[in-house]
Amino acid sequence: MAGSKLDEIDRKILAELQADGRMTNVELAKRVGISAPPCLRRVRTLEDAGYIRGYHADVSARDLGFEVQVFAMVGLVSQAEVDLSVFEGKCREWPLVRECHMLNGEVDFLLKCVAPDLSTFQSFLTEQLTSADNVASVKTSLVIRCAKDVPGVPFEILEERVRQLESGL
């Protein structure tokens, strides 16, 4: 269940497609060292098994006019499961909210938001988020700049672990 059913070729396929999701299948096959048909079969299998959830173009938010990125730390009044779910449902409906993570610790949820400008975000903050039922507190932090934003997982770490497991047989 923890990546154990994948062999080295599967992991290479995932790593390559994570790095370049538009690569042609023949190019991918060449890189992982098999021919195209089995390579495509593996990709389909990985997709169907849920290892690959989709493919997305990484668009530049800033260039598209989304100049504001904000992290919002949200505390709720009630942390009963029903109330958590209700809040999560709202987050899914708010387009400005791109990520909603439930955390341990002082704060209940961490939200990543984008907006075209500060006033758009402020409207959302006061009219939607802060005034939503069950929301006790909201603390926001503007992103000044982003030093790193890489998608997915570090396959280097995965390979390292596999090597350790194999040597420890």
Next chain:
Amino acid sequence: MAGSKLDEIDRKILAELQADGRMTNVELAKRVGISAPPCLRRVRTLEDAGYIRGYHADVSARDLGFEVQVFAMVGLVSQAEVDLSVFEGKCREWPLVRECHMLNGEVDFLLKCVAPDLSTFQSFLTEQLTSADNVASVKTSLVIRCAKDVPGVPFEILEERVRQLESGL
């Protein structure tokens, strides 16, 4: 500079490729209502202009054995530009750190980290992050669950704004 040089077709292309980055060019052309060659030319132009930064398969971290996701709030001793850059450089080299955002407010940086398990993360936390030069404080929060994680930007908002701008001519 704020998405103003893009026409409606360009925005549709970006929205479609954000939703499905592996769509064939003919399918994309059909959806945006032009023929394939000009569609491909537009895609190339958008790529070259930086509106599209790349294409990535969205792989399932959990299924690959990365069971732990953590947000780390980092405070530095010195916020001089040189020292900020040095810290950002380290974040870029740490594979467990996937995102590094500089924030306003109490905390200097917010890091999103992934790890195969808690002990791997703890090692990274104590041996690398907390003990790095210039790091004053680190507060971490485990992600209990993720209610929403959509890539990119909300094109609905963009179209809404374009409509407002056009009606206000």
Next chain:
DNA sequence: CGTGAAACCGTCGCCCC
């Protein structure tokens, strides 16, 4: 931006190990 053509690719059936 569209059309046509050539090269390439995705995909299938079949054979092999």
Next chain:
DNA sequence: GGGGCGACGGTTTCACG
């Protein structure tokens, strides 16, 4: 079980109108 070969249909990507 998985990988390779060959072939067909669709796609990418030119040059040109």
